[in-house]
Amino acid sequence: MGRSPCCAKEGLNRGAWTAQEDKLLTDYIKLHGEGKWGNLPKRAGLKRCGKSCRLRWLNYLRPDIKRGNISPDEEDLIIRLHRLLGNRWSLIAGRLPGRTDNEIKNYWNTNLGKKLLKEHNKTLIQNKLAFPSPSSPPKMASHLFLTKAFDCSKVVAYPHLQLHEIERDTYKSSVKTRPPPASSVIVGEAHVPCNPDKEAPSVAGGENNNNNNDNGDSKDFFMEFAMGNGADADGFTNFESCEFNYCNKSNGGEFSTPSPPGLLISEEMLQDLTMRTTDFFQPRELSCLSPFTSFLDSGGVWPD
DNA sequence: AATTCTTCCAACCGCAGTTGA
DNA sequence: CTCAACTGCGGTTGGAAGAAT
Numbered sequence: 001m002g003r004s005p006c007c008a009k010e011g012l013n014r015g016a017w018t019a020q021e022d023k024l025l026t027d028y029i030k031l032h033g034e035g036k037w038g039n040l041p042k043r044a045g046l047k048r049c050g051k052s053c054r055l056r057w058l059n060y061l062r063p064d065i066k067r068g069n070i071s072p073d074e075e076d077l078i079i080r081l082h083r084l085l086g087n088r089w090s091l092i093a094g095r096l097p098g099r100t101d102n103e104i105k106n107y108w109n110t111n112l113g114k115k116l117l118k119e120h121n122k123t124l125i126q127n128k129l130a131f132p133s134p135s136s137p138p139k140m141a142s143h144l145f146l147t148k149a150f151d152c153s154k155v156v157a158y159p160h161l162q163l164h165e166i167e168r169d170t171y172k173s174s175v176k177t178r179p180p181p182a183s184s185v186i187v188g189e190a191h192v193p194c195n196p197d198k199e200a201p202s203v204a205g206g207e208n209n210n211n212n213n214d215n216g217d218s219k220d221f222f223m224e225f226a227m228g229n230g231a232d233a234d235g236f237t238n239f240e241s242c243e244f245n246y247c248n249k250s251n252g253g254e255f256s257t258p259s260p261p262g263l264l265i266s267e268e269m270l271q272d273l274t275m276r277t278t279d280f281f282q283p284r285e286l287s288c289l290s291p292f293t294s295f296l297d298s299g300g301v302w303p304d
Numbered sequence: 305a306a307t308t309c310t311t312c313c314a315a316c317c318g319c320a321g322t323t324g325a
Numbered sequence: 326c327t328c329a330a331c332t333g334c335g336g337t338t339g340g341a342a343g344a345a346t
Binding site: 036037038058089102 | 330331332333334335336339340341
Binding site for chain 2: 014015016017051052055056059060102103106109110111
């Protein structure tokens with residue numbers, strides 16, 4: 001295969017599992033339970049590496065695995081969860097009882113990805129027909145959506161349909177300047193390009209004393225999402241307790257005190273995030289986010 | 305019928321986080 | 326504190342099966 005085998009030990013079986021191997025593994029786990037994958041093969045009498053055993057069990061042999069085609073309801077849920085979570089297959093699988101992350105990943109790559117791409121292209125063509133020769137792209141409201149994330153979700157601001165993913169290293173270095181509150185956990189981040197022609201946002205707790213714009217993004221700011229300790233592992237249930245802070249790169253990455261204060265994600269937004277089926281969240285409908293979106297739409301000036 | 309191409313998915317790999325000695 | 330082993334995850338691969346030529 002052109003790769004070094006995951007288990008370099010000689011004499012280990014690789015490739016498709018036989019019925020005999022499946023039985024050995026199933027019988028062993030029924031007796032002793034899951035876990036301790038490292039020495040399970042030896043104790044179970046299998047010539048496999050532990051990783052292979054774990055994968056076989058979790059993706060195929062587990063008794064609670066649901067067989068058969070993905071139903072339309074499941075497909076719809078996968079699409080919506082993927083919009084929220086990105087390629088966090090294990091999290092998505094966690095919301096689909098009996099389905100494995102591998103199965104959902106495969107289904108996405110072989111079916112949904114292509115399907116959605118097709119629909120997206122169709123929409124583009126339709127838009128082009130509706131607006132044949134725009135002199136300039138229409139200014140659009142800012143949009144928020146969630147993709148891959150730390151623990152819960154990575155949040156990317158999406159003004160003017162341009163995706164600007166934050167560079168993790170940059171973000172981390174900025175976070176170092178101000179550790180998160182002890183009672184909170186950073187669960188997301190955003191990178192928002194401001195309109196360079198307008199004044200940079202006025203950040204509470206610091207001045208915008210640097211208007212140099214070597215690469216055109218010095219007015220960007222980062223947004224920190226802090227979540228209370230009671231957050232679920234998947235980060236959904238307590239979304240309403242999210243708190244937004246932000247910092248300004250031109251201010252050396254210092255985080256401000258929350259401004260506007262108390263910007264929270266409401267239960268309605270949580271509902272919206274989990275139910276929405278359109279491409280983007282419409283922030284105008286998210287009253288709790290209107291200060292932030294107004295800020296984006298104004299090009300970097302917080303409303304009074 | 306034979307060959308080639310495409311699709312699908314089980315299995316593998318490498319990486320990162322966690323744990324424990 | 327260090328380091329190795331373990332665990333879990335997402336990306337990728339390769340071969341079987343089906344479709345097309």
